[in-house]
Amino acid sequence: MDFSLTxxxxxxxxxxxxxxxxxxxxxEQQALRRERAGEPGVTTEEFAALRSKARHSGFWGIQTPExxxxxxxxxxxxxxxxxxxxxxxxPFRFGGSADNILFHANEDQQKQYLVPTIEGERISxxxxxxxGAGSDATAIKTTARKDGSDWxxxxxxxxxxxxxxxxxxxxxxxTDPDKGVQGGVTCFLVDRDMGWKSEYIxxxxxxxxxxxxxxxxxxxxxxxLGEVGEGFTLAMQWIGRGRYLLPARAxxxxxxxxxxxxxxxRNRVTFGEPIAERQAIQWMIADSAVEIEALRWLALSAAxxxxxxxxxxxxxxxxxxxxxxxxxxxxxxMMQIHGGMGYTRELPIERWYRELRLLRIYEGTDExxxxxxxxxxxxxxxxxxxxxx
Amino acid sequence: MNIVVLMKQVPDxxxxxxxxxxxxxxxxxxxxxxxxxxxxYAIEEGLLLKEAHGGEVTILTMGPDRATESIRKALSxxxxxxxxxxxxxxxxxxxxxTAKVLAKALGTVEYDLVIAGSEATDSRLSIxxxxxxxxxxxxxxxxxxKVTVDGSTVTIERTTDTGFDRVEGAVPAVVxxxxxxxxxxxxxxxxxxxxxxKPVTTLSLSDLGLSPDEVGLVASTTTVExxxxxxxxxxxxxVKDEGNGGAAIAEYLASRKLx
Numbered sequence: 226m227d228f229s230l231t232x233x234x235x236x237x238x239x240x241x242x243x244x245x246x247x248x249x250x251x252x253e254q255q256a257l258r259r260e261r262a263g264e265p266g267v268t269t270e271e272f273a274a275l276r277s278k279a280r281h282s283g284f285w286g287i288q289t290p291e292x293x294x295x296x297x298x299x300x301x302x303x304x305x306x307x308x309x310x311x312x313x314x315x316p317f318r319f320g321g322s323a324d325n326i327l328f329h330a331n332e333d334q335q336k337q338y339l340v341p342t343i344e345g346e347r348i349s350x351x352x353x354x355x356x357g358a359g360s361d362a363t364a365i366k367t368t369a370r371k372d373g374s375d376w377x378x379x380x381x382x383x384x385x386x387x388x389x390x391x392x393x394x395x396x397x398x399x400t401d402p403d404k405g406v407q408g409g410v411t412c413f414l415v416d417r418d419m420g421w422k423s424e425y426i427x428x429x430x431x432x433x434x435x436x437x438x439x440x441x442x443x444x445x446x447x448x449x450l451g452e453v454g455e456g457f458t459l460a461m462q463w464i465g466r467g468r469y470l471l472p473a474r475a476x477x478x479x480x481x482x483x484x485x486x487x488x489x490x491r492n493r494v495t496f497g498e499p500i501a502e503r504q505a506i507q508w509m510i511a512d513s514a515v516e517i518e519a520l521r522w523l524a525l526s527a528a529x530x531x532x533x534x535x536x537x538x539x540x541x542x543x544x545x546x547x548x549x550x551x552x553x554x555x556x557x558x559m560m561q562i563h564g565g566m567g568y569t570r571e572l573p574i575e576r577w578y579r580e581l582r583l584l585r586i587y588e589g590t591d592e593x594x595x596x597x598x599x600x601x602x603x604x605x606x607x608x609x610x611x612x613x614x
Numbered sequence: 615m616n617i618v619v620l621m622k623q624v625p626d627x628x629x630x631x632x633x634x635x636x637x638x639x640x641x642x643x644x645x646x647x648x649x650x651x652x653x654x655y656a657i658e659e660g661l662l663l664k665e666a667h668g669g670e671v672t673i674l675t676m677g678p679d680r681a682t683e684s685i686r687k688a689l690s691x692x693x694x695x696x697x698x699x700x701x702x703x704x705x706x707x708x709x710x711x712t713a714k715v716l717a718k719a720l721g722t723v724e725y726d727l728v729i730a731g732s733e734a735t736d737s738r739l740s741i742x743x744x745x746x747x748x749x750x751x752x753x754x755x756x757x758x759x760k761v762t763v764d765g766s767t768v769t770i771e772r773t774t775d776t777g778f779d780r781v782e783g784a785v786p787a788v789v790x791x792x793x794x795x796x797x798x799x800x801x802x803x804x805x806x807x808x809x810x811x812k813p814v815t816t817l818s819l820s821d822l823g824l825s826p827d828e829v830g831l832v833a834s835t836t837t838v839e840x841x842x843x844x845x846x847x848x849x850x851x852x853v854k855d856e857g858n859g860g861a862a863i864a865e866y867l868a869s870r871k872l873x
Binding site: 232233235236237239240243244246278281282283284296491492494499 | 628683686687690799800801802803804806807809810846847849
């Protein structure tokens with residue numbers, strides 16, 4: 226079993242590592258200062274400048290197929306890149322990506338939505354969650370009724386990532402109440418200027434999603450993404466698009482937090498000794514390092530299964546669950562090692578503490594992951610022996 | 615115009631660096647290894663000159679096995695080929711023997727210009743470029759913040775306290791550069807993918823006509839007799855500004871003879 230990276234993989238990973246070290250981490254102090262003042266930590270212009278610099282070197286469209294000008298990197302490589310990006314709390318993403326389901330767009334829709342999204346000229350958001358339908362996406366109530374050659378959408382979506390910035394949304398609505406999710410849900414591409422509105426939702430983190438209001442929004446029939454009635458299949462495809470990437474990003478944060486804590490423990494002297502000499506501190510560092518290593522291989526193994534075309538859902542759920550739980554335990558311990566300083570907003574620890582909490586809730590809560598994992602086992606879909614059988 | 619860039623792999627300056635017990639040489643396995651930072655500027659300058667004048671850029675390094683990683687990175691930035699002087703007997707070589715080996719290796723490639731960074735972040739001697747030019751018997755133009763080549767003349771600007779000196783020499787020559795000279799490029803993704811197929815020649819001591827007793831620790835003109843670890847950082851002094859902050863800081867700085 227070979228766990229090593231090829232020379233190209235290592236160089237690609239190191240490129241991102243250097244980029245994070247030289248371009249992103251230097252923005253952190255200023256970002257913390259601005260956030261303390263209630264401003265965005267990094268401005269849209271600063272993000273655009275970073276993306277343009279990366280694009281100049283060809284780092285653009287990490288998983289976008291090469292025929293669309295992207296890099297078409299493997300899942301494993303993408304996970305390795307996410308780990309490096311996770312080492313800064315600055316939420317940087319390379320440009321050149323579009324939601325996986327947008328690739329189902331027909332030729333006209335590709336020109337109007339997919340290509341401009343890849344180019345960064347348009348911003349999309351994925352809108353399925355509703356006030357009464359979170360983990361249970363089958364409970365959506367938003368409707369679309371046919372009116373001549375148009376559809377009229379009515380309903381409310383919530384917790385929509387990117388919903389404040391998006392200029393079009395991929396909205397899921399019931400088009401056939403009798404069929405429900407079994408052929409009765411359709412996905413629509415809806416421009417903001419067709420009449421939907423967004424409202425910012427303040428959260429515990431620096432991240433703020435949106436509520437989207439569709440009050441009889443008229444959408445032409447040509448804006449149906451995929452086939453009428455096939456929306457739920459698209460939704461499931463979107464949800465399964467890369468769950469392994471979330472724990473990979475958290476893993477990067479954990480690595481950085483433990484490094485910070487090690488540095489602090491060596492330098493912080495109490496009762497005449499660095500606290501690194503204390504067993505209580507050593508155990509926190511040891512446990513965290515073991516969990517980081519376990520998480521690394523859980524996430525990479527899920528990515529590897531994706532690359533092999535295996536059914537990776539169990540592995541992805543496991544990585545997502547373990548990543549969410551452990552990242553929260555680790556950030557808590559690292560704050561403890563830092564003591565009072567860790568609690569201040571001078572250091573990014575409390576920021577990560579707030580940010581990582583989300584990982585246990587969004588894109589499938591801990592409970593939903595456990596439910597999936599257990600059911601897969603109980604129904605005999607997978608074996609507890611894992612991918613190697 | 616063919617250019618050789620002298621590149622050294624050094625421990626990452628972000629990491630904790632250590633000497634190894636026993637022979638007091640640098641523990642190169644203790645931390646991540648990277649291209650010496652100023653050498654990235656040297657590589658960039660080589661690539662810019664190649665873009666302006668044509669020719670090839672060759673990366674020359676002397677170092678352990680893992681130095682290949684740094685050669686590959688330089689190739690991914692756009693250099694054309696690499697020469698790696700690799701021999702266990704080189705371990706512990708001083709600046710003078712290093713320069714001797716590099717000069718011998720330069721004898722195996724065609725070059726008009728040798729470009730080097732002005733110092734390495736590990737040893738910080740800043741002397742190898744001068745020693746190499748001496749061993750080759752060619753001009754040395756040091757501390758360049760700008761390099762221009764016109765026919766067989768190379769001209770540099772060397773920063774001084776009051777401005778800069780313009781220094782001219784005939785090619786072939788050795789030029790060392792400082793960080794002001796350019797901004798090193800990131801390798802491109804295509805460059806990373808292309809680096810694999812670029813040639814890297816590995817040379818041993820015998821390939822260079824040198825014997826093990828001429829290099830390494832045994833022939834070193836300098837040795838590290840002993841060393842001590844830096845003391846842990848002491849607690850800082852906090853000056854509270856109660857209207858006399860400026861005076862208190864001045865007093866503190868004066869007590870340290872800093873002002």
